[in-house]
Amino acid sequence: MATLLANPAKMIERGAPHLIRTERQLESYTKALYRLTSESNPTPAQTEAIELLTLLIERYEDEHYALPQASPADVLRFLLSRHGLKQRDIAADLGGESVVSEVLSGKRRLNAAHIEQLSKRFHVSPAVFFPA
Secondary structure (H helix, E strand, C coil), rough: CCCCHHHHHHHHHHHCCCCCCCHHHHHHHHHHHHHCCCCCCCCCCHHHHHHHHHHHHHHHHHHCCCCCCCCCHHHHHHHHCCCCCCCHHHHHHHCHHHHHHHHHHCCCCCCCCHHHHHHHHHCHHHHCCCCC
């Protein structure tokens, strides 16, 4: 390992992944990551590359696309609006319209089962429903 890192600048010059600084680079790295994650049985080197590209992409996105602070209720309201849904449309996911109303008004917190259902329904990370 020490031999490989003896000249990191040379590695970068030869095309090793480096910090993402532009949207164009982000697009290129994202496409490369997609190709790698499409492999059915990635090699250890491919797995390492997936982890590295993921870190680089996340770093860039965290710096350039930081999400504003939002409560779980705010996130849920946004998702309902974005999908053209009403409270009653997700009542079955949360256990009834009264539960949805209480969550949206801040009187009740989402529990683990609610978060799991909502993240599946809206295809979002469960993390968006955790308070900041």
